Amino acid sequence: MKPRNVAISAVVMMLLLIAGMVSAEMAPLPRSKDYLTPKVVSPIILKAGTIPDEYIFPDDWVKKQDWDAIRQKYGGTTLDIIFEGTDIGAPLMTKEQFEKMSGMKLNFTGVPNQVQMQKLLVSFATGSAAFDVTVVLTPNLPVFIRFLEPLDDLIKKWGYDFDDFFPHFQSLMTDTPLVPGGKVYGLPNDYDQHFWHSRKQFLDEIGAGGPPKTFDEVVDYSKKLKGVLPDGVFPTGFMMSRDLFAWESFWDFAAPFGADYFKPGTWEPDMASAEAVQAANFIRDMIVDGYTAPGSTTWDYARQLEAWNNGKLAMCIQYPIQESYNPQMSKIADEERYHSVMPKGIGPKARTATHGTFTNVALAMNKMSKKKDAAFLWMAFNNSTEVQYIYTVTGTGIDYGRKSIFADKTANMFYPNAQASYETIPYIYNDIQIAPGPEIFEVMIPAIHDVWTGKGKAEEILPKANQQVHEIMKKYGYLGDKPPVPAPKSFWSWELYPEYHNLKWADGVGQ
Amino acid sequence: MDLSNVTRYQSAVAVEAAAPPVVIKRRGYLLIWPAFLYLLAFLIVYPFGYNVYQSFFEYSMLTDTSWFAGLKNYVGLFTSPEYLNSVWVGSLIAFFCLAIETLLGLSIALVLNQNFKGKVLARILLILPLGTIPVINGYMFNILFFPNASVVDHILNILGIINGPMNWLQDPIKARIVIIAMDVWQWTSFMIIMILAGLSAIPESFYELAKLDNMSTWKTFWRITLPKIKFPLALAMLIRAMDLLKFFDGVYALTKGGPQSATETVSFYIYRIGFKAFNVGYASAGSIIVWAIIWVMSFIVISKVFAAKEKAV
Numbered sequence: 001m002k003p004r005n006v007a008i009s010a011v012v013m014m015l016l017l018i019a020g021m022v023s024a025e026m027a028p029l030p031r032s033k034d035y036l037t038p039k040v041v042s043p044i045i046l047k048a049g050t051i052p053d054e055y056i057f058p059d060d061w062v063k064k065q066d067w068d069a070i071r072q073k074y075g076g077t078t079l080d081i082i083f084e085g086t087d088i089g090a091p092l093m094t095k096e097q098f099e100k101m102s103g104m105k106l107n108f109t110g111v112p113n114q115v116q117m118q119k120l121l122v123s124f125a126t127g128s129a130a131f132d133v134t135v136v137l138t139p140n141l142p143v144f145i146r147f148l149e150p151l152d153d154l155i156k157k158w159g160y161d162f163d164d165f166f167p168h169f170q171s172l173m174t175d176t177p178l179v180p181g182g183k184v185y186g187l188p189n190d191y192d193q194h195f196w197h198s199r200k201q202f203l204d205e206i207g208a209g210g211p212p213k214t215f216d217e218v219v220d221y222s223k224k225l226k227g228v229l230p231d232g233v234f235p236t237g238f239m240m241s242r243d244l245f246a247w248e249s250f251w252d253f254a255a256p257f258g259a260d261y262f263k264p265g266t267w268e269p270d271m272a273s274a275e276a277v278q279a280a281n282f283i284r285d286m287i288v289d290g291y292t293a294p295g296s297t298t299w300d301y302a303r304q305l306e307a308w309n310n311g312k313l314a315m316c317i318q319y320p321i322q323e324s325y326n327p328q329m330s331k332i333a334d335e336e337r338y339h340s341v342m343p344k345g346i347g348p349k350a351r352t353a354t355h356g357t358f359t360n361v362a363l364a365m366n367k368m369s370k371k372k373d374a375a376f377l378w379m380a381f382n383n384s385t386e387v388q389y390i391y392t393v394t395g396t397g398i399d400y401g402r403k404s405i406f407a408d409k410t411a412n413m414f415y416p417n418a419q420a421s422y423e424t425i426p427y428i429y430n431d432i433q434i435a436p437g438p439e440i441f442e443v444m445i446p447a448i449h450d451v452w453t454g455k456g457k458a459e460e461i462l463p464k465a466n467q468q469v470h471e472i473m474k475k476y477g478y479l480g481d482k483p484p485v486p487a488p489k490s491f492w493s494w495e496l497y498p499e500y501h502n503l504k505w506a507d508g509v510g511q
Numbered sequence: 512m513d514l515s516n517v518t519r520y521q522s523a524v525a526v527e528a529a530a531p532p533v534v535i536k537r538r539g540y541l542l543i544w545p546a547f548l549y550l551l552a553f554l555i556v557y558p559f560g561y562n563v564y565q566s567f568f569e570y571s572m573l574t575d576t577s578w579f580a581g582l583k584n585y586v587g588l589f590t591s592p593e594y595l596n597s598v599w600v601g602s603l604i605a606f607f608c609l610a611i612e613t614l615l616g617l618s619i620a621l622v623l624n625q626n627f628k629g630k631v632l633a634r635i636l637l638i639l640p641l642g643t644i645p646v647i648n649g650y651m652f653n654i655l656f657f658p659n660a661s662v663v664d665h666i667l668n669i670l671g672i673i674n675g676p677m678n679w680l681q682d683p684i685k686a687r688i689v690i691i692a693m694d695v696w697q698w699t700s701f702m703i704i705m706i707l708a709g710l711s712a713i714p715e716s717f718y719e720l721a722k723l724d725n726m727s728t729w730k731t732f733w734r735i736t737l738p739k740i741k742f743p744l745a746l747a748m749l750i751r752a753m754d755l756l757k758f759f760d761g762v763y764a765l766t767k768g769g770p771q772s773a774t775e776t777v778s779f780y781i782y783r784i785g786f787k788a789f790n791v792g793y794a795s796a797g798s799i800i801v802w803a804i805i806w807v808m809s810f811i812v813i814s815k816v817f818a819a820k821e822k823a824v
Contacts, residue, residue, distance in 0.1 A: 294678050298769070436571070441787070453683075455771035484574075
């Protein structure tokens, strides 16, 4: 054999050997260590500890399945999946591993958040919905229930650990949200909730020992920050564009001030109460006083995130935004921050509350799908413990809502939002989740936005909008003798779930 | 060579030629009839008819409920401050866009109609904005005028014209100005093309005669140019007016109808009601009213201006 051929053979053998070693290194199931790399996770997070070589969750649902049997039975099946455009990076991360394990093929289509509702509803209503699985924002779930497959039997059949999700989160997946009972129509996929984010260096500069605890303090901090912040950095900035973000942000203030969507236990709208008016005017005053970044009345999620990641804000209300710890996406990835429960409101009905669940996403199954078991397996895999943890910590935009993750000290070490996320749970002011919801939003959003942009005072604008909501509720029978779904006794998790009163964060875990 | 086919063809041509014109015309109609019927039924009659039908129902896609509402949707719209505001806002934006685009388009077309070096290049460059997708145009303007990152603000600040941010999209009047500027930037090119087509059809001899008569440039414009381009100009204005009354893309990409509903055009309002609130019946009625406005406007322009043209011919 010629020396050149010997050398080539040796190189090929070595490459094969290295390839073999690399594939042996990569765990067959998604393992946190393989994904939490310095490329996507800030050193500030990685220095918190050593990522275990083994699975962080060795006993989660995904590891208890017989994947050989699954491959034999469902191998070759192709699943068509609709996923939210901004978060599609998450399932794509684990696509290859799932395909290898199950022998199935996954086809993803990303649909932008803003048009998701239209595209889904029109495709379902016209009978052209040719996909097996889709994401649905939980407030829109009641609209789609007539097109979706109930999942209770599949959950039972496959032993899926649905109970590992927090009770209110489970409830949002049913046809009677926040009311016990009801059929399950979705698996919880993205546990988005709002809390307060602050940059430590700026709070230190004004001598604040920590994040604001009340909205009075928010004003006080903002006033002081205005004096010390460098040019182009503003005390706060919220998502206030004239769409669903205006609705979300409004309730981030109105709920802590003590306002409610409806009179307790009924469907009678109460969105122009003294507390709601006070909250709307409070935000307007913050805008007028220059405590919010100029232009935030046009900011949607992406715009606010861009401002935050570019270091233009000192404080903000946002989802966990773990992506701001991704050095590729954020200029403040290495900066110390406070992530805290929302400040308490002002006034006699003040409470701690956050409108935190609007974009909670359910993974739901098309009733017309011919591959229900295969589809469920992917849904369950995608929402399994370690997979959800990986999605969250790598900043894909998906945030976990499982009790078992919050209870794991190692997992929490790499998630700076863990404590705030956990401690916020009792104070979630859950969204209206009824079929006419989108019609209500289209009445309230322009009204709220009109107040913020100075068209008039909240006391003039909100009562008219509330009256229109009353008409909508009447039109759909919610104010008659037999409303289509029962009214929850409250939308505030603190009032609904007594067990939440005992949630405590100690020693790095939720207890 | 088989000449029988050639002979058959020749005799067919001969028969055709011998046929009276009326017969040929009828045969022509017969041939286009299937395609015409298809277009009429599926692209015009059915969608339009269904829209009219839905406008008499309270149909919600959210709950999949529908009941006969008679004229309730129409009455509701005419008494809805939001809808009336959107009609007003839409008309206001349309008026200013049309006026500016017409004046600017006419002026530029007159210049481009002269002989000068680089004329072809100038024409090409000026029609480039027309190739932009309207919604992309909207996003471009969003970047240009976005608070804190506004390129326009940056330039105006450097030039010393303004001091600090202008907050273009937060003030109702400024937001309208941006919307109008965006449309003018894109669609003036269309007016230029249409007017240039009219200008190029004016015989040079008209201008030579005007010169012999010592007619001033101003007089030449009023007495020769404008009357001769009246029809293409009217057609261009009509097309733009129809488009502007349905103005949507820019609003969607730039302001979402805000601030204070100052840029909520009627199309955007209908979109919100139809595709956000899914109140299909109400949105259908809204679109029928817009259609009626456009139809009446077109009818008046066509019957006045173009009837006059036919008479003149």
